[in-house]
Amino acid sequence: MNRIALLELADFLETLDPKRFDITTWRKLGRKKVGYVTDESLLNDFNTVACPVGWGCLLKSWKEAGLYIDRFEVKQEYLEHPLSKPHVMSMVKLRSNPELDSYEAVRKGLNLYPRMAEVLFDYSNYADEEFTSPETVAERIREFCKVPEDELQNLIITYDDH
Template sequence: MRTDLLLELADFLEKLDPNRFDIRTWRRPSKDSVGFVSDKQLLTDCNTVACAIGWAVTLPNWKDAGFYMDRLDITKEHLSSPLSKPYTMAIIKWKGHTDIDSYDALQAGLNLPIGMAEVLFDFNNYADEEYTDGKTVAERIREFCSTPSEELIDLVVSYTDTE
């Protein structure tokens, strides 16, 4: 498990202005879409926000490890409501296995047990789904990094949202 990258992210999240973190935020990857935020903007504009992974891919060591934001086109086939409109969102990728994305890319690139990326980074796996601050995510990252490998699966299961 790449605890070095996880702990670097935890350190970053603990120092981050709470107004700049929203675990529910999906970045838009193209300049012509509402919600577009480039890595440069995210780092220099004090009004922009991102989730833990949106921030992680701005960190030099995460970039060096091959993580980056790519595009994911949400088409009519993906939408459950006929009133919804297609759009493009940002999705995390890993250069080590470009055919996968999102939590699968995180699990592969960070060498995490199955389900751990979702437990760490998906707002549905936190007690207060509407608001979870960066420090809470950082605490959970540290808990997982300090757990012996033989106990990690049990810890993942204990946090998994089964509803």
């Protein structure tokens, strides 16, 4: 487990303006719009928001782990509802294996246990779901980083909502 990358994110989240954090969304231009936000835009445009993974991909240790945000086309064949429209969104990817995305990319890139990325970063694994604060996520990251390796799987199970 890449504790350095996780703790760098925890430190960052503790200083982040809560208005710039939304655990339910990948990096977007706004809460109600689908859009792609570059690293530069996210850093320099104070109206943008991101989830913990979106912010993590800005950090040096996450970049060194090969994680980055790229465009992802949601094509008609991916959509279940016939009135849904194809669109472009952002998705975390892994340089060493571009076929991986989302939590699988984070798991592999940060050498996490199965389901650990979801437990740390998915809103459904928090009691307050979409109202989860950046400090709450930072606190959970720190909790996981303090646990000995042989006890991590048991801790994951206690939080896993799936």
